[in-house]
Amino acid sequence: MSQKVQQGDTFESITATIPDGATQSGAIDMRGTAIFGVLLPSGFSGTQLTFQMSNDGGDTWVDVYEKDGTQFALTVAASRYVIVPVSDFPGAVTMRVLTNSAPSGDDEDVIIYTRTIG
Numbered sequence: 001m002s003q004k005v006q007q008g009d010t011f012e013s014i015t016a017t018i019p020d021g022a023t024q025s026g027a028i029d030m031r032g033t034a035i036f037g038v039l040l041p042s043g044f045s046g047t048q049l050t051f052q053m054s055n056d057g058g059d060t061w062v063d064v065y066e067k068d069g070t071q072f073a074l075t076v077a078a079s080r081y082v083i084v085p086v087s088d089f090p091g092a093v094t095m096r097v098l099t100n101s102a103p104s105g106d107d108e109d110v111i112i113y114t115r116t117i118g
Helices: none
Strands: 011-018 033-039 048-054 073-075 081-083 094-099 108-116
Touching: 011 094, 094 108
Parallel strands: none
Antiparallel strands: 011 108, 033 081, 033 108, 048 073, 048 094
16 A cells, blocks of 8 residues: 655654664564655665564564564665665654674664655
């Protein structure tokens, strides 16, 4: 289902930092927003992003899955912008980003682009 930009929509970028040596970002507040894109930095070392969500503020995390039962994953590379269908993350209150390869030497900032919903 495609969603059109409507008058009054606002857009925001949220930085999800994956610390040096780690494979997941900290918690990202997604209340009132829907993700539509992800921008990877030039030095990004991973090839895949997956996501976890929490509806209790980050105490309990669950992996995000597609309707067909497969884990939602984005194939990514350094210096890429990847489109995420807005309908893929309805209802997420808190989210975090996971990568299949930990950064070595520096933190990696993944930029999450969102728009307001509601």
